[in-house]
Amino acid sequence: MVRLNRRQALRVMALGGTALATAACGSPLASGLAGTPLQPEQVKFWNLWSGGDGARAQTIFERYRAAHGAGSLEATTLAWGSPYYTKLSLSIVGDRPPDVAVCHLSRLSNFARAGLLTELTPQMLAGAGIDGTQFDASVWRSGLVGGKAYGLPVDIGGLVLYYNTEICGRAGLLDNGRLRPITGEAAFRAALKAATGAGAKWGLVSPVIADPSSNWRIFDTVYTQMGGPPLLGDDGTRITMDDRTAAESLRWLRELTAAGLSPDTATDVTSVSLFASGQSAFLIHGAWQVPTVTDAEVPFSLAPIPQLFGRPAAFADSHTLVFPRTDQDLRRALGFAKFFLENTDVWAQGGALPVYRPVLEGDWFRGYEPVASTAPTKDIAVYDPPAWYAGAGSAMQTLAGSQVALARQGLAGPDEAVRAIRDQLAGYAATPSPL
Template structure:
């Protein structure tokens, strides 16, 4: 923690001089820049020993899926670029264990240096006092919110402080089977809700007449982000009011959105019930709204000539009130330390900036690039599918610790879709659960 103006000035000096490290192709080579940084900040950081040798950054994250290949590639590139000066020591931890381990490590006085957290968890983690505010780092890097697309940079702010610097956006999109569309005589992906439903009917096929479709028009999971997409397209939200403390999930847009999913399955019969999950990679479903993290697999199958999956926007498929598709974001964070070490802050700032500037490379592993300058690169222009995806209107869960619905949204969907409870009673039961959980959460966190 920076306790004095002198400490804060020392940090800013380190970071400003550290900008020389951000582009190793600059006139000053990394070794000279690091030496210059040390000398320039020696007096400003009284009692701080001079930087010597390699700075190692302990970097924890939950990137363990297919996109880990991309993260490993970029970390390796960075470590080779700054060999002998900065080394990023990567520790992947499954997301299911990650957040609790971070809290324990910080409380125990031996936290990692750098991490990635989901934007949706930012309020909760910030209130647990495990994150160091990054306003000074963000400013010292010369960044502004306008350097990033949309509002994504502001999504790292909670309670008036910046705790995260964005790495990416991950979102939903429409995967559609072009062979199925050709066979049905459909000209291209649907653009509006009525067209989506019409296409789903035409694409649902029971070839052997056993009343069990062999090819489904679409599918809908018991999954908050997908239903949140439908809810926002119909003009609703999970929460509203001051500081999002009012539960609005059972308001008319919520009833419309849940009834819509029920009707897809049990009235129109163009999507299977929850116990059946048709595989889009096996050609069992024609239109699937799912995550960008499946994009590389879809592209591989397309390139191999196995399944011709194409991509389209998903932000107007369920409702016509407002374009919206759920999005999340991986955000870089710096964990609270017993004492700030300026040379580590400089090294972490250098790595964060490196990753941000390589936004297009990272995007190719199943994300959306968020730096505007990355969108002007030839590398980005070659990512044709991404250029469709980035045109969507992204919406994020409400910026509160309970913003994701605390798993209760899935309970609501289970009541309506598995237990076949009436939509109104499923929503009202969920509303009461959410009101109780929010009260408990606020008492626990003191907010």
């Protein structure tokens, strides 16, 4: 059993956002805490991909094994969210990490500042035939920590606008089969009303109930478009939210449901099913729902989130490949990472945008519609602010998103919800980072 001192234990809990005991009582981890025999010729890769993402990743894994040998890769899939990050941090602190691991870009700075990742110097990357110019510039810059690289971005998955082409066609919203550009909230509201007039029960659906993360994403998008600064500043030690803008964002979101243009009872699952069954003309959700909507055989296409207010913006996050701190030679691990990036045409079939430029700018992806239509999302992406309690599946997303949901349902007023967000985050901001 790995024994940690108090500082190490606090670091693990902060990075994972869950109790250390949860990780300690989990199943044995391949090539980690279980002390399995090391195979120097084998790359050990940890990820959190299940479902469709897991199937696409498995395709890439099999391609790698076919090229490098059946025993060349040991891929371990762990539970998404805080349990994954707790186990990853525990494995690194306990000196039994994988060679390569997946980390959301929104969590990357936490691991890097805690000294748990290997810095990827230009010389190190050059040895594997990789350099920063091979990645979309905006995503690459977003992943730097103190100007240094600690991860290789795989994709960008953000909020996008799904639209039913049949309903929108009847409503006069299409031009040559594609959605006409929508600029401004008045034009957006008019489009929703036109869609309901063309037979849709709802103009727009998006998750509201039992899904704090989705509520955070749509709030962060609207709030940023309205000109709101990041909620947190100085690495999470200050709450920099503009309360007036935050309340106005919630007020606008509530108006959509109060006007009957969007349901306030949709969950993650029902929001997708309402769109997939043709009951809604539009769906705002993550790009990762593309396979589900495609399987439903509803006529649809995609567009970036419209600019409704002063600044174009859409919530986004990215998967990155990181390399836990080690004194081992990383050439084999970097070789696997480059192979994975070169095969992100497979990954893009899940809806996310590849950010490795040879794939992103290649003929295949340029013609891969409707996903290719969302490419501008990478230029308007808004990531979570850096903080030890922020990022994918974090306390910040859960606390803020829960209040957003109450406001969207009319169960809390906009000002009341904003005060609750500020009050609940204040304790985290006042707590010194344990990293």
